[in-house]
Amino acid sequence: MEVEIPKVYSPETIEPRWARQWVEMNLYRPGDDAARRRFCLVIPPPNVTGSLHMGHMLEHTEIDILMRWHRMRGENVLWLPGTDHASIGTQMIVERELGREALPHLEPGPEALSAWGREGQRRRREMGPEKFLERCWKWKEESGGTIRNQMERLGASCDWTRDRFTMDPAYSRAVLEVFVRLYEEGLIYRGKYIVNWCPRCGTAVSDLEVIHEERQGKLWTIRYPFEGGEGHLTVATTRPETMLGDTAVAVNPADDRYRAAVGRKVVLPLLKRVIPVVADDFVDPEFGTGAVKVTPAHDANDFDIAERHKLPGVVVIDPEARMTEEAGPYRGLDRYAAREAVVQELREQGLLEKIEDYALSVGTCQRCKTVVEPLLSTQWFMRMKPLAEPAIRVVEEGRIRIVPENYRKIYLDWMANIHDWCISRQLWWGHRLPVWYCDACGEVVVARETPAACPKCKSAPLRAETDVLDTWFSSGLWPFATLGWPDETEDLRRFYPTDLMIMGFDILFFWGARMIMLGMKFMNDVPFRELYIHALVRDAEKQKMSKTKGNVIDPLDVTEKFGTDAVRFALAISAAPGTDIAFSIDKVESYRAFANKIWNAGRFILMNLGKLSEPLRAKLGQSLTPIPGVGFEPVAGPEHLELADKWIFSRLLTVTREMNESLASFRFHEAAFKIYHFFWHEVCDWYLEWVKPDITAVPEGDKLPAAWVNLARVFEASLHLLHPFMPLITEELWHQLPRESRGPSISLTAFDLVSGRVSDGVSEKQFETVEDLIVTARNAKAEAGLQKQKPSAQVASEDLRLLELFRAHQATILRLAGLQAVNFSRGRLPSTGGVRVAPSFDLRVFHEEGVDQGAERARLQKEKEKLERELARVKNQLENEDFRTRAPRDVVRGVEHRHSQLSLHYRKVLDSIERLD
RNA sequence: GGGCGGUUAGCUCAGCUGGUUAGAGCGUCUGCCUUACAAGCAGAAGGUCAUCCGUUCGAUCCGGAUACCGCCCACCA
Numbered sequence: 005m006e007v008e009i010p011k012v013y014s015p016e017t018i019e020p021r022w023a024r025q026w027v028e029m030n031l032y033r034p035g036d037d038a039a040r041r042r043f044c045l046v047i048p049p050p051n052v053t054g055s056l057h058m059g060h061m062l063e064h065t066e067i068d069i070l071m072r073w074h075r076m077r078g079e080n081v082l083w084l085p086g087t088d089h090a091s092i093g094t095q096m097i098v099e100r101e102l103g104r105e106a107l108p109h110l111e112p113g114p115e116a117l118s119a120w121g122r123e124g125q126r127r128r129r130e131m132g133p134e135k136f137l138e139r140c141w142k143w144k145e146e147s148g149g150t151i152r153n154q155m156e157r158l159g160a161s162c163d164w165t166r167d168r169f170t171m172d173p174a175y176s177r178a179v180l181e182v183f184v185r186l187y188e189e190g191l192i193y194r195g196k197y198i199v200n201w202c203p204r205c206g207t208a209v210s211d212l213e214v215i216h217e218e219r220q221g222k223l224w225t226i227r228y229p230f231e232g233g234e235g236h237l238t239v240a241t242t243r244p245e246t247m248l249g250d251t252a253v254a255v256n257p258a259d260d261r262y263r264a265a266v267g268r269k270v271v272l273p274l275l276k277r278v279i280p281v282v283a284d285d286f287v288d289p290e291f292g293t294g295a296v297k298v299t300p301a302h303d304a305n306d307f308d309i310a311e312r313h314k315l316p317g318v319v320v321i322d323p324e325a326r327m328t329e330e331a332g333p334y335r336g337l338d339r340y341a342a343r344e345a346v347v348q349e350l351r352e353q354g355l356l357e358k359i360e361d362y363a364l365s366v367g368t369c370q371r372c373k374t375v376v377e378p379l380l381s382t383q384w385f386m387r388m389k390p391l392a393e394p395a396i397r398v399v400e401e402g403r404i405r406i407v408p409e410n411y412r413k414i415y416l417d418w419m420a421n422i423h424d425w426c427i428s429r430q431l432w433w434g435h436r437l438p439v440w441y442c443d444a445c446g447e448v449v450v451a452r453e454t455p456a457a458c459p460k461c462k463s464a465p466l467r468a469e470t471d472v473l474d475t476w477f478s479s480g481l482w483p484f485a486t487l488g489w490p491d492e493t494e495d496l497r498r499f500y501p502t503d504l505m506i507m508g509f510d511i512l513f514f515w516g517a518r519m520i521m522l523g524m525k526f527m528n529d530v531p532f533r534e535l536y537i538h539a540l541v542r543d544a545e546k547q548k549m550s551k552t553k554g555n556v557i558d559p560l561d562v563t564e565k566f567g568t569d570a571v572r573f574a575l576a577i578s579a580a581p582g583t584d585i586a587f588s589i590d591k592v593e594s595y596r597a598f599a600n601k602i603w604n605a606g607r608f609i610l611m612n613l614g615k616l617s618e619p620l621r622a623k624l625g626q627s628l629t630p631i632p633g634v635g636f637e638p639v640a641g642p643e644h645l646e647l648a649d650k651w652i653f654s655r656l657l658t659v660t661r662e663m664n665e666s667l668a669s670f671r672f673h674e675a676a677f678k679i680y681h682f683f684w685h686e687v688c689d690w691y692l693e694w695v696k697p698d699i700t701a702v703p704e705g706d707k708l709p710a711a712w713v714n715l716a717r718v719f720e721a722s723l724h725l726l727h728p729f730m731p732l733i734t735e736e737l738w739h740q741l742p743r744e745s746r747g748p749s750i751s752l753t754a755f756d757l758v759s760g761r762v763s764d765g766v767s768e769k770q771f772e773t774v775e776d777l778i779v780t781a782r783n784a785k786a787e788a789g790l791q792k793q794k795p796s797a798q799v800a801s802e803d804l805r806l807l808e809l810f811r812a813h814q815a816t817i818l819r820l821a822g823l824q825a826v827n828f829s830r831g832r833l834p835s836t837g838g839v840r841v842a843p844s845f846d847l848r849v850f851h852e853e854g855v856d857q858g859a860e861r862a863r864l865q866k867e868k869e870k871l872e873r874e875l876a877r878v879k880n881q882l883e884n885e886d887f888r889t890r891a892p893r894d895v896v897r898g899v900e901h902r903h904s905q906l907s908l909h910y911r912k913v914l915d916s917i918e919r920l921d
Numbered sequence: 922g923g924g925c926g927g928u929u930a931g932c933u934c935a936g937c938u939g940g941u942u943a944g945a946g947c948g949u950c951u952g953c954c955u956u957a958c959a960a961g962c963a964g965a966a967g968g969u970c971a972u973c974c975g976u977u978c979g980a981u982c983c984g985g986a987u988a989c990c991g992c993c994c995a996c997c998a
Contacts, residue, residue: 011957011958243998286996286998287998290997291997296998298998305998364998509992578933578934583934585934586934588933590932590948594960598960603958604957604958612957666937669937674935688957692957779964782963783964789951791951881941881979885978886977895940895941902941903941
């Protein structure tokens with residue numbers, strides 16, 4: 005039977021097939037064996053605003069690696085998937101879509117985007133909520149589908165039967181429940197405060213949604229004349245247009261310059277309003293003129309000053325950032341036009357003292373980059389201090405472990421300085437606040453169901469609130485609402501608290517902190533026990549990927565081209581905790597080569613399988629069948645073990661253990677590197693080459709050669725170790741291996757070490773010595789220019805046991821080193837050239853044309869110098885009495901051993917140089 | 922204004938709690954289409970671990986300073 009297997013692995017045919025099959029089989033529902041540990045993670049729900057980017061792919065790869073790893077250790081694993089409605093984000097995208105439909109002729113670009121946004125907003129208002137929300141839902145269906153396809157293609161092992169969306173009816177019920185309960189407890193309140201207002205989006209946004217940017221601006225110094233008298237106060241401002249809303253000037257009470265001014269009044273220029281001069285500690289006498297204009301309706305600090313001094317607020321800027329009626333002659337002007345006009349007028353009136361350049365930080369809208377306007381506005385807020393307290397405690401006490409640890413401090417600092425959270429948004433897409441107003445008596449009703457009439461004055465109907473909740477309000481409930489809360493479901497009982505959460509740092513405060521607060525509040529327990537913060541995926545030059553820079557790599561593109569497994573591996577092996585990832589196509593390419601390597605190793609085995617008779621193949625299948633209750637053990641077959649077998653199984657044991665340790669601490673790069681190196685450079689380069697003759701030979705009789713059992717077991721174990729990183733290719737190859745009874749997937753076959761097994765240091769050492777001999781021979785061949793030929797060689801050593809070891813593996817040494825014959829003898833080689841000296845053996849490759857004495861001398865000279873340097877260092881160390889007395893014994897002994905090896909080697913090199921002469 | 926991170930081979934990065942000879946991938950050079958794999962095999966070159974000072978028997982690793990780069994937070998008009 006000859007099996008035709010392509011030489012080059014083609015992920016595009018194999019990967020999608022398995023990905024689909026896993027979904028169709030509902031393979032990744034958690035098992036319900038109560039005796040087993042459970043492991044649960046709820047996905048950070050991607051926004052339904054579009055398709056997934058490299059950051060998602062990294063996140064999902066990391067999650068999937070851990071999920072598969074836990075699953076293969078026999079745990080009941082739940083990875084719960086879902087998506088977030090992304091209130092403001094989705095609404096903006098749908099608006100833009102509407103705009104694009106209305107203005108299809110525009111060339112795509114930043115200008116078109118903003119034009120489409122404006123037009124879409126207009127069309128949204130025209131359509132009304134009902135129709136607009138229909139469009140949003142349609143968008144959600146499409147976009148959600150795209151996301152799901154992408155995740156499936158990635159091989160994400162989530163339980164799709166538990167897929168959730170933040171606006172599912174059940175989920176929305178949880179959102180309202182939380183709102184009502186928090187309101188009833190006084191933790192949600194309504195009030196008129198300064199909020200961050202985005203004039204473009206037409207909504208309030210939270211502090212976190214404001215991005216501070218350093219901009220070059222100006223500082224204007226303006227005179228405010230005293231009422232009915234001589235003189236003036238001068239104030240400095242970066243926003244002269246807001247003076248129209250000034251209701252006071254404030255100075256520091258300790259500032260002698262202004263002591264007399266406090267209590268007097270000044271005349272606000274342009275509007276001629278008479279306003280008081282007040283004393284307030286907030287004012288820094290050092291800054292500007294030491295006198296501050298107070299604009300309570302358009303500045304958060306001024307608002308606080310006004311509270312303290314009972315000053316009124318005058319709103320001069322409207323929600324669209326135009327001047328209001330209160331701005332008198334400037335009404336209707338845009339805020340920036342008003343600024344110019346105001347400055348112009350002040351200059352003409354001689355009230356402008358000076359203009360200086362000034363770098364200031366302005367708040368911009370996270371979504372649309374528009375400069376945010378602090379605005380006095382009635383909004384809903386969540387009181388954070390009482391919620392933050394337990395959320396701080398659980399992290400301090402280690403009930404939630406944050407990794408890498410430096411984020412713990414950042415989290416705690418932020419939580420300690422937390423401010424109340426503005427949760428209402430003037431948007432349409434999202435959860436409407438469960439609030440009704442009685443226009444008759446002014447009553448505010450917060451209820452789970454629509455109230456029929458006002459509970460106070462009985463009038464009806466009530467006017468429903470139109471604001472929706474900040475997206476992060478609903479996602480804050482994610483870990484318990486997805487599991488069925490407020491109902492006491494089986495899932496909630498079984499899977500809360502979840503075990504792990506993985507997210508990017510950018511949403512630690514938006515989401516992570518809020519989940520912890522709300523989880524503690526409503527479940528009285530942490531939402532997850534560990535929180536791993538992953539790195540950012542950047543481009544090869546470590547630049548942020550962005551559309552404007554044009555350096556965005558689309559996960560789907562690169563996946564299609566090189567295969568999911570290759571991309572996953574490239575991400576995993578770069579994912580060192582705490583360091584951003586420089587991602588490049590080159591990297592993916594080199595891990596595609598790795599996938600191909602795995603494929604070809606499998607191909608070698610499968611091709612030679614044809615040399616086994618049917619019964620022998622069945623026997624092999626038996627030896628690969630998982631042991632019930634234990635799963636697959638990465639141990640050698642019970643039969644004869646060659647040196648190479650002992651070595652590779654010993655290494656396998658070590659590598660498995662090390663990978664387990666790495667994954668337990670989120671050191672993905674380490675685990676990926678370990679298996680990469682093990683599989684390629686140990687299994688393929690050495691083990692497979694070593695046993696090759698035993699595998700390619702046609703066995704005689706009905707006995708299955710031990711080499712077959714061992715190789716198949718090593719390969720199968722390697723597939724298991726690789727599987728979390730490269731699930732698709734490993735699944736494919738696993739299915740092609742013979743097996744007595746085949747489960748549905750490698751990922752459901754438990755794989756673990758039998759405890760107490762220790763690695764075999766003696767065999768490792770012996771194997772490495774033989775390896776050393778072979779490499780030395782190859783090296784000698786290469787430098788003598790004999791790579792094409794098969795020369796003879798001579799090996800000598802003082803160590804009889806070593807010679808015995810070499811003799812026992814003579815055939816393998818000849819084959820792997822590419823030698824014709826080798827002669828082993830005791831002692832040293834008496835040759836006059838071409839001798840390689842290692843501490844424990846000499847080796848000489850025969851060269852027909854004789855040795856190039858010059859090159860030989862140069863090489864030896866270089867070696868001598870290197871040895872001298874090292875020897876000097878080691879000697880120095882050993883002669884240091886402090887080192888001998890203070891360093892640990894085994895370190896000293898190690899250095900001593902090194903010294904004896906070095907001197908031996910050095911003497912041999914010296915000797916060789918002498919013989920050349 | 923506070924806080925944090927980085928600086929290791931030509932490039933991108935590993936190197937966990939200090940200890941024998943600092944590692945990979947890509948790139949470079951040499952030789953090979955050796956019946957698993959040229960997306961491969963074999964061999965090689967390439968590093969005063971940013972700089973300075975300190976702690977230590979011993980520092981790429983710990984502490985301090987400097988330089989450059991980057992990030993986060995913040996209610997100074």
